[in-house]
Amino acid sequence: MNKDRHGPDGDQELIVNYDQLTKVMRTLALEAGDVIMEIYNSDDFDVQTKSDASPVTAADAAADALISAGLREAFPDVPLVTEEQAESHDTQADTFLIVDPLDGTKEFIKRRGDFTVNIAYVESGVPVRGVVYAPARKRLFYTSAMGNAVEETGPFDKETAGETTPIKVREAENSALLVVASKSHRDEATDDYIGKYKVADMKSAGSSLKFCLVATGEADLYPRLGRTMEWDTAAGHAVLNGAGGKVVRFDDHTPLAYGKEGYANPFFIAFAPDVELKDA
Template sequence: MDFAKLTNVMRDLALQAGDKIMEIYGSDDFEVRSKSDESPVTIADEAADAIISAGLRAAFPDIPLVTEEQAASHAQSVSTFLIVDPLDGTKEFIKRRGDFTVNIAYVQDGVPIRGIVYAPAKDRLFYTDAAGVAVEEEGSFAKGAPGPTQPITVSTPDNTALLVVASKSHRDQATDDYINKYATADMKSAGSSLKFCLVATGEADIYPRLGRTMEWDTAAGHAVLKGAGGDVVRFDDHTPLSYGKPGFENPFFIAYAPGVALKQP
């Protein structure tokens, strides 16, 4: 894999998709439908998916592509592949809360090693550079011309005063019970894959997820967090969260800065 090319292609496609999403987001109304699993989908999800999948297939025709909005791609059995969630946080998009992202990742041998997370409504752009280092780009995000970037790195946590981030739309009692095992100084809520990025930048120390997610929800944020020195493990046994699982469904997991003393379930 040409990682410099991959970084540039993912970045440009994420920005193109973000432009289309914001065009629809700014309209007076947009149709919301339900998929077979009862999750919502909008024309923004589909338009962004068309942009990203066409671009990835043109640039990397020999690499399998898995994308949320193309059900046929979910039947693949692969360990090295590109994976896309064109609009993560559709519920936040529908409610016009801004916490939605464009996610593109490259998984190699079951490990997400490159990724990009773009939050167009919040003007935040996180990705792994050609060397795999996680950065946040600043500026106007011009296509084809990356602006200045700053490497990001996880915190050095204080286990007597942890910073916790949890889901905005999927918070439940089981999550709260687990969080209560820790000594926390602050708790914040965020939508979509932004939670991984908050851990990656040191704005949070730990993000536990006790709920259903799919690999396209997590791969890009996972890659960014790994590039910032963090990690993601299974909730049940704290072994690494792997990718390419049948159906691309995740178990419960914990994303964290390595200094956090993880509690048992």
Template sequence: MDMDRLVATMRRLALAGGEAIMEVYGSGDLGVEAKADDSPVTRADKAADAVISAGLREAFPDVALVTEEQAATHSKVADRFLIVDPLDGTKEFVRRRGDFTVNIALVEDGAPVRGVVYAPARRRLFYTDASGASVEEEGPFGRAPGRTTPLQAAHPGGPLRVVASKSHRDAATDAYIARYDVAGIVSAGSSLKFCLVAAGEADLYPRFGPTMEWDTAAGDAVLRGAGGRMIDLGTGGTFRYGKPGYRNGSFLAHGPGVAPR
């Protein structure tokens, strides 16, 4: 695959998806509905998904596409696939807290090799470049990429800076965090948590609640491209993708120099 073209396409579509989201966000009519699992979906989820999925299918018709908002794609099985969460952090979106993202990633042989995470309300754009290294692009975001800053997950030493979910933090997460010497805990929503670790703004992100692969793949790609790692707490091994039903188990995302406990 032409990685320059892939990255350019994912960046363009993430920005377009973010624009569609913010149009709904500013309209006052979020169109909130409940899915079969009682999780919320809004007009913004659907609008962003339409833009992104159409763009990916046009650009890469031979690559399997899995997207949260299209249940028919959830039974696909492929060694290489694109995976999309057009609006990660829908609860944050509905509550108007700003911590929601657009996630697009490419998975090959169980690993997320390229990804983009765009937080339109925060105006932060993270992605892996064609070489696989992670960067944050400075806004305003135009058709051509602006100035980028390389991302390097790094632990300065001493107590750890932990980032945890705003909407899904539970007792198991708190018990795990208690194993470490912690300098502070920051609450954040969506895949932004991975990006904070990738940017060296946090050291550790544990998650024990249920997630899906479209929630994590893009952020995981950005984290890996910045020198970080995501561990499957069930097996102790590196996190893998393409699991049955695209369901995740508990995991730990961390930067280098942080020893899992």
């Protein structure tokens, strides 16, 4: 059920019931995961190229159709932005739902497993609720109705949440940091920046799982010096927020905001608060 309220300037602000939001996003992520895995486990699937030269598969389209229909039915008054529907990219709002139905398509195509379903709710430019589901890894992360981040352990029931464990960022040791970086988009600039830190362990991961590894304390720092869009990051950002972490712009270390024109992100850093950030 949607609600509304009036802001200080008298304009109507849209809000949602967080209990309903959490339930709907979780269920849709699991349902989309089933659709994706059916295609992933098939003998072959068609890969096409979008106008921006990025790959897309039938799994992207099928998951997007399922999630979009579910969100529009549950929250008809909330603007919806989704990667696979170009017309939605013209939406101008600072409170909206945002979806990447299959983040990590390159990982999906290579059958490496590090792909996720991402659904998030952005309120006043901040991703406040989100779900990240990695169906091949059987890992499910989301924000509770109260905004705290949890990981649910399977097997997963689509209608009823199972046992959850609260997740929280690690107390980082700046003399021995745990760093995670992109598996498919690693470059020299990223390596040069990571080289500014004292690193005890370095790992690679695909898709929005990198945010979740920081959220669970499996990593302390995730720098991204490459192109991303808001639908790539919003859900993971929400989970990390709920675990006590932060995401800031790479250039000036101000908070990464959402609802930008075109939904393109600047370079950014996701991290546990104890990390002493280095300048660009």
